[in-house]
Amino acid sequence: MLDFSVVLKNAPALLEGAMMTLGISLFSIALGFIGGGLLCLARISAKPWLVGIARVYISALRGTPLLVQLAIVFYFLPLLGLSLEPVSAAIITLAMNTSAFQAEILRGGFQTLARGQNEAAWTIGLGWWKTLRYIQMPQVVRKTLPSLVNETIDIIKNSALISTIAVTDLMRIAQTYSSTTYRPLEFFITAGLMYLLMTSAVAVVGRWVERRMSY
């Protein structure tokens, strides 16, 4: 029968793992938003070489498994003399991965902006940066918020893969304890519920922000 007492006994370790998962995921999402924003600007710019770089980057990171990307960063970069802590490697990889997805989400948002919005900004006298900062970005973020929340949830779930490069995240803790206690089902059910709790919290916060930002 299921016996969760062993899980309760190790609750602090699981909570620590969950905090690691959440911390790494949210930090990667934030970094990825900055990277994705820049990448999106490159992708929609008028300069062919910038567009080219952005396209190659985006297809490479969208078109290969995250697990492969993690392995390359963690095992390959040290060969070039760049040795990384597992946590740093995890954040860099997740941020690079999500930046490609976020760039495409944001690009979709830019495409839905009516041309007249920019024309009004031009005639008023707003330059490129101020048009981006005051007119385009606020509208694009509002329009793409549901997709960005979705991407955040994806990253939290996909971050379970960083357990393969020895980050002590929720998944890794659950694995470790299930093999030492011979109670895998209890630990994985608990881990699953904890992931669900985290992603649900993100969804709730996302909906709240969406309501606050609606016009």
Add this chain to the structure above:
Amino acid sequence: MTQQTHADNTPRTAVELVKLRKRYDDNEVLKGIDLNILEGQVTCIIGGSGSGKSTLLRCINFLEVYQEGEVNVFGKTIGYGMDEQGNRELLPKSLVQQELSEVCMVFQQFNLWPHLSVLENVMAPLRWVKGVPLAQAKQRALELLTKVGMEHKAEVYPLSLSGGQQQRVAIARSLAKDPKIMLFDEPTSALDPELVGEVLKVMQELAQEGMTMVVVTHEMGFAAQVSDQVVFLAEGKIEEQGPPSKLFNAPSSPKLQSFLETWSSRNGAAA
């Protein structure tokens, strides 16, 4: 570039178009336009769809890049400079915007920014272009909203307003830039008929205050009453131009005659 001295009372030239040509690929939309618009005057541009009237207006503030000829605003050629060899070259956008600091435009679709309140829309040119301090910008924006009769909607968002109200806010936003020349691109064409009057009234008041206005419009009544000069465009050329009394009462071009006949048969009594 003809520019009168304004020591006498002759108004100076605000906008001058010289042999203006604009092409989209092989399709020539403006086929050599020469036009003088004096400061303080209202010029209405009329013509059928596809005649190039909106394109002409959009060339003035460089929303459309023209290829040949010149658009001069207060004697300064918009959009182009000379390189060292004396060849014409496109200026960087930031410079073009500086050249256009005296010009603003009102659009058919209003183009208010939906994520900003009415007040924030009108404050935008003051805060973000002119760098006016917040309290002062707010006060000025409220004055402008009062002028167009929209101060009671200062805190709402544009999409909750009727088309006529949005257009009046858009006019207030343009005025916040403090332009000497206002371009209107079919400002009432997207409005329900009963909302046209409130926008035309604001425009008429502006004209009376001496604003230089270039108006692309289908409102022949407005053109006849308010304008100093009417320009009839057909197939990318100026077919006829002159005072409204002449164009509406004694049109000489057959194309204009048939244009006006079509218009009045569709709208009942002619202007």
